[in-house]
Amino acid sequence: MKKNIGSQRLTRDFKIVAVRRVLGGEQLSAVAKNLGLSYETLWRWKKRVVEKGEQDLNDVGRPRGRAQPICDEGQQKRIEELEGLVGRQQMEIRFLDKALRRVEELRQPKKGDGGVASSKR
Secondary structure (H helix, E strand, C coil), X not given: CCCCCECCCCCHHHHHHHHHHHHCCCCHHHXXXXXXXXXXXXXXXXXXXXXXXXXXXXXXXXCCCEXXXXXXXXXXXXXXXXXXXXXXXXXXXXXXXXXXXHXXXXXXXXXXXCCXXXXXC
């Protein structure tokens, strides 16, 4: 089991973004590794969100590998805003990727003789 080290507490927004990535289809282990979290920690957050909702997450825990705390409160707020933005953008990308795949599946294939398929009009 990995241990989280560092002196900076994780924000609620950070946890929500991480859980949304997993709920959006990313592998839990890949997200945990990318964010420097243990698999178990992210799994517990996901379970809590699924059972009780995002409002049940709180500001408890520490990130992995951050040796120096972020001192400036303005910088911390900006990081939280950017983490939220990244999470929303990742969700949009996944949505658009799924929509594109669905459109490609629904396209009519060409006729066997090489001609263009007729339209559905």
